[in-house]
Amino acid sequence: xxxxxxxxxxxxxxxxxxxxxxxxxxxxxxxxxxxxxxxxxxxxxxxxxxxxxxxxxxxxxxxxxxxxxxxxxxxxxxxxxxxxxxxxxxxxxxxxxxxxxxxxxxxxxxxxxxxxxxxxxxxxxxxxxxxxxxxxxxxxxxxxxxxxxxxxxxxxxxxxxxxxxxxxxxxxxxxxxxxxxxxxxxxxxxxxxxxxxxxxxxxxxxxxxxxxxxxxxxxxxxxxxxxxxxxxxxxxxxxxxxxxxxxxxxxxxxxxxxx
Amino acid sequence: xxxxxxxxxxxxxxxxxxxxxxxxxxxxxxxxxxxxxxxxxxxxxxxxxxxxxxxxxxxxxxxxxxxxxxxxxxxxxxxxxxxxxxxxxxxxxxxxxxxxxxxxxxxxxxxxxxxxxxxxxxxxxxxxxxxxxxxxxxxxxxxxxxxxxxxxxxxxxxxxxxxxxxxxxxxxxxxxxxxxxxxxxxxxxxxxxxxxxxxxxxxxxxxxxxxxxxxxxxxxxxxxxxxxxxxxxxxxxxxxxxxxxxxxxxxxxxxxxxxxxxxxxxxxxxxxxxxxxxxxxxxxxxxxxxxxxxxxxxxxxxxxxxxxxxxxxxxxxxxxxxxxxxxxxxxxxxxxxxxxxxxxxxxxxxxxxxxxxxxxxxxxxxxxxxxxxxxxxxxxxxxxxxxxxxxxxxxxxxxxxxxxxxxxxxxxxxxxxxxxxxxxxxxxxxxxxxxxxxxxxxxxxxxxxxxxxxxxxxxxxxxxxxxxxxxxxxxxxxxxxxxxxxxxxxxxxxxxxxxxxxxxxxx
Numbered sequence: 001x002x003x004x005x006x007x008x009x010x011x012x013x014x015x016x017x018x019x020x021x022x023x024x025x026x027x028x029x030x031x032x033x034x035x036x037x038x039x040x041x042x043x044x045x046x047x048x049x050x051x052x053x054x055x056x057x058x059x060x061x062x063x064x065x066x067x068x069x070x071x072x073x074x075x076x077x078x079x080x081x082x083x084x085x086x087x088x089x090x091x092x093x094x095x096x097x098x099x100x101x102x103x104x105x106x107x108x109x110x111x112x113x114x115x116x117x118x119x120x121x122x123x124x125x126x127x128x129x130x131x132x133x134x135x136x137x138x139x140x141x142x143x144x145x146x147x148x149x150x151x152x153x154x155x156x157x158x159x160x161x162x163x164x165x166x167x168x169x170x171x172x173x174x175x176x177x178x179x180x181x182x183x184x185x186x187x188x189x190x191x192x193x194x195x196x197x198x199x200x201x202x203x204x205x206x207x208x209x210x211x212x213x214x215x216x217x218x219x220x221x222x223x224x225x226x227x228x229x230x231x232x233x234x235x236x237x238x239x240x241x242x243x244x245x246x247x248x249x250x251x252x253x254x255x256x257x258x259x
Numbered sequence: 260x261x262x263x264x265x266x267x268x269x270x271x272x273x274x275x276x277x278x279x280x281x282x283x284x285x286x287x288x289x290x291x292x293x294x295x296x297x298x299x300x301x302x303x304x305x306x307x308x309x310x311x312x313x314x315x316x317x318x319x320x321x322x323x324x325x326x327x328x329x330x331x332x333x334x335x336x337x338x339x340x341x342x343x344x345x346x347x348x349x350x351x352x353x354x355x356x357x358x359x360x361x362x363x364x365x366x367x368x369x370x371x372x373x374x375x376x377x378x379x380x381x382x383x384x385x386x387x388x389x390x391x392x393x394x395x396x397x398x399x400x401x402x403x404x405x406x407x408x409x410x411x412x413x414x415x416x417x418x419x420x421x422x423x424x425x426x427x428x429x430x431x432x433x434x435x436x437x438x439x440x441x442x443x444x445x446x447x448x449x450x451x452x453x454x455x456x457x458x459x460x461x462x463x464x465x466x467x468x469x470x471x472x473x474x475x476x477x478x479x480x481x482x483x484x485x486x487x488x489x490x491x492x493x494x495x496x497x498x499x500x501x502x503x504x505x506x507x508x509x510x511x512x513x514x515x516x517x518x519x520x521x522x523x524x525x526x527x528x529x530x531x532x533x534x535x536x537x538x539x540x541x542x543x544x545x546x547x548x549x550x551x552x553x554x555x556x557x558x559x560x561x562x563x564x565x566x567x568x569x570x571x572x573x574x575x576x577x578x579x580x581x582x583x584x585x586x587x588x589x590x591x592x593x594x595x596x597x598x599x600x601x602x603x604x605x606x607x608x609x610x611x612x613x614x615x616x617x618x619x620x621x622x623x624x625x626x627x628x629x630x631x632x633x634x635x636x637x638x639x640x641x642x643x644x645x646x647x648x649x650x651x652x653x654x655x656x657x658x659x660x661x662x663x664x665x666x667x668x669x670x671x672x673x674x675x676x677x678x679x680x681x682x683x684x685x686x687x688x689x690x691x692x693x694x695x696x697x698x699x700x701x702x703x704x705x706x707x708x709x710x711x712x713x714x715x716x717x718x719x720x721x722x723x724x725x726x727x728x729x730x731x732x733x734x735x736x737x738x739x740x741x742x743x744x745x746x747x748x749x750x751x752x753x754x755x756x757x758x759x760x761x762x763x764x765x766x
Contacts, residue, residue, distance in 0.1 A: 080760050083659070085759045085760050086759075109663045112660065112661040113661025113662075114661070118660075124656045125656075126265070126653055128268035128269065128272055129264070129268065133264070137261060137660055140261035140264060141260075141660055141662045142661070144260065145260045145263060149260075
């Protein structure tokens with residue numbers, strides 16, 4: 001794939017020779033999330049800066065995959081594409097055997113709400129809501145007012161249970177600004193798990209935390225993965241954090257290098 | 260659900276947004292006040308306009324009138340009998356009136372109206388405006404023996420503040436007192452003259468035998484001229500504190516000059532005795548009309564046929580039944596009577612320009628005030644844009660959690676709706692309470708500034724009339740809410756269209 005081709009806007013064919021398939025390397029579990037030949041560039045005027053140049057990636061059910069790479073190599077962009085927050089210029093994303101990158105907006109909203117959990121480097125809690133309300137936010141978004149009022153007891157039980165798991169029982173009524181970074185990230189983890197998703201996408205979850213808090217968060221993720229039967233995709237620039245995953249892949253110059 | 264929750268939280272944490280709807284509040288309050296006062300004024304005015312005249316007036320185009328009111332009334336009955344409940348012939352003539360104050364005669368231009376005291380009450384509310392309780396029941400053109408109202412009977416008892424002390428003795432007691440005073444003065448003058456004459460016997464020339472002139476035996480202490488009813492604005496004036504002052508009272512004599520209905524015209528002058536005063540509270544009428552018995556006026560002007568005894572009239576006032584369409588009756592009558600000789604008008608036609616002016620004033624004010632609310636709408640737009648920019652990251656978070664663009668838009672639309680409802684609601688309450696206490700507020704402002712806000716001498720009402728029309732209040736409130744929502748559409752749309760990734764990266 002040449003630079004010139006990208007700049008003229010010709011999308012490269014996803015069926016071209018874009019490297020070896022990583023799926024099903026002797027594993028019996030089926031691939032739950034699959035990326036095929038993803039291309040993405042950022043445009044500023046007529047000049048496009050390529051970020052992802054043909055990503056093929058396959059994540060098996062129950063796997064904990066971490067993607068490492070230097071800052072600005074497109075890790076977050078890849079995660080956004082996998083999480084349907086952004087659309088690729090070429091290539092496909094498949095979830096549970098269905099193509100999801102070209103779904104209508106409302107279906108993608110539903111997917112993010114019910115099937116994906118997301119964690120971000122900067123926690124991204126809503127400052128106006130309390131910790132409990134933040135954790136309940138996906139349920140609030142999912143249900144209309146009347147339905148929520150009917151089901152709120154179950155949602156509350158689930159939320160308090162998750163907050164207990166992440167050790168924030170004493171912080172339910174606090175606003176995010178009254179919490180430490182580690183606590184905020186734990187609240188964000190609880191929020192991402194409220195709707196019992198099968199896939200957790202974590203974008204530098206420890207990037208803003210000190211070593212101790214980072215370790216705490218990672219331990220928690222490992223624990224929850226087992227308990228909630230999760231598949232986790234995590235991007236990080238910290239090799240030590242990446243080590244904790246089942247499998248590590250490297251992203252370099254817009255392509256996957258198997259580690 | 261999150262829409263309501265977030266909308267509520269944004270309301271609670273962003274008071275700046277509440278500040279931006281203060282202009283909506285003030286606009287709504289002002290509109291309600293203006294509309295209520297204008298409606299009050301125009302209602303009051305229409306009442307009074309219609310009160311003095313019949314619903315329909317058939318006028319002779321000649322000032323000298325046409326003969327035979329009975330035949331004309333019969334014809335009106337034939338044409339529009341079903342809708343007519345009362346008729347009364349009148350004679351209108353411009354006149355000059357001389358009020359005697361001390362040694363001076365004040366000249367006033369008035370319209371002298373001859374009315375039939377028995378039927379005029381059936382076509383107008385004129386009777387109710389009189390100052391003597393018995394005259395209100397049945398008008399008599401004779402001076403009453405006292406008992407005229409000291410307080411304006413048309414204002415509620417609680418608001419009667421200014422006693423008209425001069426009215427306490429009005430009527431015969433006053434007339435007798437004046438006659439006595441005059442007699443005394445004459446005696447003194449005679450005595451002085453006698454002294455002069457005795458000092459210089461040749462001054463007056465040869466002695467004349469005084470012949471008793473006509474009316475010589477008229478004794479004002481026990482007799483009266485033909486009765487006349489004056490408008491309160493003709494015989495008095497009101498100072499800005501609301502007190503009335505009189506320059507003529509029941510019991511006084513006035514001289515009126517007017518043309519005879521003959522060729523060549525001839526001005527005549529008659530004495531009348533004031534028997535009552537009317538107050539329609541419509542200064543246009545109160546300063547213009549004076550009423551005398553129609554028969555006396557016809558005689559004075561030579562409008563009675565000496566052979567048949569049939570009089571002439573210049574107008575017939577017609578009262579219609581409740582619910583009749585005055586315009587339709589007017590058109591039918593206009594067809595029945597030759598238009599080169601008669602004009603037929605409704606009371607609305609008569610005061611058309613005035614009513615139209617009030618209506619236009621209201622409309623213009625409404626447009627201007629609504630523009631003020633629209634300006635407030637742009638304020639909301641600007642502040643909302645700022646809030647959306649400030650909340651960009653939150654919008655990204657919501658989208659990453661699966662919120663739809665409709666949902667995000669809903670947050671800001673319901674935010675706008677809440678602000679609109681709060682703003683318009685507070686404005687409505689403010690406006691209504693202002694209207695309910697408008698007179699107290701006007702008084703307080705008057706005391707504070709030293710200039711009365713509402714000058715009763717200008718308007719002839721003692722207090723500001725207001726009418727709250729629920730329909731008007733509803734559409735003002737709804738309009739303001741609609742403007743607030745409309746102003747939030749654009750920022751909400753922008754928020755809904757934000758790209759989630761770009762929103763999340765927003766610093």
